Amino acid sequence: MNINVETRxxxxxxxxxxxxxxxxxxxxxxxxxxAQEQAQARLVIDLSSVQYMDSSGVATLVExxxxxxxxxxxxxxxxxxxxVLSVFQIARLDGVFxxxxxxxxxxxx
Amino acid sequence: xVHAGGAEVYHDPMSSSQQAGVIPPAGNSEQQARDLHVEFFxxxxxxxxxxxxxxxxxxxxxxxxAEASRICLAVDEALCNVIRHGYDSSPDGRIWLTIxxxxxxxxxxxxxxxxxxxxxxxTIRSRNLEDIRPGGLGVHLIGEIMDSVNYEHxxxxxxxxxxxxxxxxxxxx
Numbered sequence: 001m002n003i004n005v006e007t008r009x010x011x012x013x014x015x016x017x018x019x020x021x022x023x024x025x026x027x028x029x030x031x032x033x034x035a036q037e038q039a040q041a042r043l044v045i046d047l048s049s050v051q052y053m054d055s056s057g058v059a060t061l062v063e064x065x066x067x068x069x070x071x072x073x074x075x076x077x078x079x080x081x082x083x084v085l086s087v088f089q090i091a092r093l094d095g096v097f098x099x100x101x102x103x104x105x106x107x108x109x
Numbered sequence: 110x111v112h113a114g115g116a117e118v119y120h121d122p123m124s125s126s127q128q129a130g131v132i133p134p135a136g137n138s139e140q141q142a143r144d145l146h147v148e149f150f151x152x153x154x155x156x157x158x159x160x161x162x163x164x165x166x167x168x169x170x171x172x173x174x175a176e177a178s179r180i181c182l183a184v185d186e187a188l189c190n191v192i193r194h195g196y197d198s199s200p201d202g203r204i205w206l207t208i209x210x211x212x213x214x215x216x217x218x219x220x221x222x223x224x225x226x227x228x229x230x231x232t233i234r235s236r237n238l239e240d241i242r243p244g245g246l247g248v249h250l251i252g253e254i255m256d257s258v259n260y261e262h263x264x265x266x267x268x269x270x271x272x273x274x275x276x277x278x279x280x281x282x
Contacts (some may be wrong), residue, residue, distance in 0.1 A: 022189045022262045023153035052160070052178075054185050055250060059243035066242075083178040090179070091246050092238045 004033045011042035017049040018102040020057030031061040036064060039073055048079035053087055064096060074081050074098070075104040144210045151192045151202035153222075158207065160185055163219075166208055170217055170276055179219075180274055183254040186247040187270050188192050195225025197270060216256065216273040224267040233260050 001024040003092050004015040007037070014035050019029050036043060047053075061077070067073035076098045080088070088094040129201035145166065149155050160181045188204065196202035203224055209218040235249035252258055255272040263269045 011216060021156055022152065022192065023156060024116070046163075052181075053191060054182065055246040056189065057275065058246060062241065062243045068188060086175065086179060087182060090250055091184075093241070096241055 001027050003028065003035075005031075005035050007040055010040045011044050012036075012039040012105055013044045013046055013103065013106075015046040019052040019095055020050055020092060021046050021052065022056050025054075025056040025060055028057060028064070032060060032064055033067075034071075036067055036071075039071075041073065042107070043068060043073055043075045044103060044106075045075070046106075047077060048080050048083070048105055050083055050084055053084045055087070055091070058087055058091060058093065061097070062093070073106045074109075076100060076109050078103055078106040118233055129200075133213060145208040145251060147206045147225075148205075149204055150200060151196040151198075151204055152175075152200045152222065153189075153192060156188060159188065163208070163225060167217065170211070171223060172274075179254045183251045184219055186250050187272065190247050191223045191225060191268070194228070195223050197226075211276050213233075214273075215276045217276060219271045219274075221272075221274045222267060223262075227262050227266065227268060230260055230262070 001018040001020070002016070006013050006015075012035060014032060016028055016031075018024060022036065022065050030066070032045075043064075045064075048097050050057075065075055079102060080099060088097065088099070098109055136166075145160065145162075147162070163184050164177050165183045167180045168174065172180065173257060184206070188206070191204055192198060192202070204222075205222040205224075207218075207220040209220070211217055225276070233248060235252055236245040238249065248280045251272065254274070256275050259271045261269050261271075
């Protein structure tokens with residue numbers, strides 16, 4: 001899985017590409033942790049290029065959320081496809097994460 | 110039969126497994142005809158292939174794309190549990206997925222069987238979702254998406270999970 005990381009407006013934007021499932025989540029988890037350790041004042045995860053996510057991907061993001069709360073670095077998810085958002089809704093995590101529509105929204109949320 | 114790496118897909122499951130010297134799944138004794146049967150190794154790389162198949166099968170039966178996607182998620186989560194917990198992430202375990210088209214009850218049926226370690230059926234349950242922590246969501250997702258879910262021990266070892274989902278717009282007898 002490819003994961004792009006860029007810095008914009010004092011925020012670290014992470015953009016994974018491809019399905020996040022049991023096969024790819026170990027890479028996603030390692031790369032996300034690495035990026036989070038070097039993150040700027042805000043961490044934005046742009047999921048526009050993720051068409052599918054299973055519970056292993058959600059678990060990775062919950063870990064990331066827990067670290068962000070410990071570090072005091074806000075974590076925002078954006079550009080979720082409907083089927084990915086649906087996983088958060090069924091798991092009742094859509095109200096736990098800060099989820100917004102666009103990257104610009106995430107930078108100002 | 111179509112071979113794809115360690116996976117094989119066929120419509121007459123009573124032939125190839127036995128020819129290959131592999132003990133076939135017991136299946137449901139009441140279900141004489143299995144509509145689609147896939148046998149594959151417990152490797153995460155095959156999950157995307159299975160999702161595509163389940164998505165196509167569900168869509169053909171009339172499920173809207175969003176609902177077909179959720180069905181894919183439920184099947185995927187069940188297979189993940191077999192791979193991670195049943196076979197302890199070993200890549201050489203056998204998994205059998207059977208999909209049966211609706212009969213009188215208008216439900217599509219998914220049966221997942223393995224020869225992995227058997228688990229105490231009482232321990233298979235959703236966790237408290239108020240406890241925000243990684244992991245343990247798979248059973249909850251499966252239960253929320255499917256209309257009925259049944260775990261059981263297979264005779265001779267392994268587990269069998271039967272999941273059923275009602276076809277939209279169909280009346281139940």
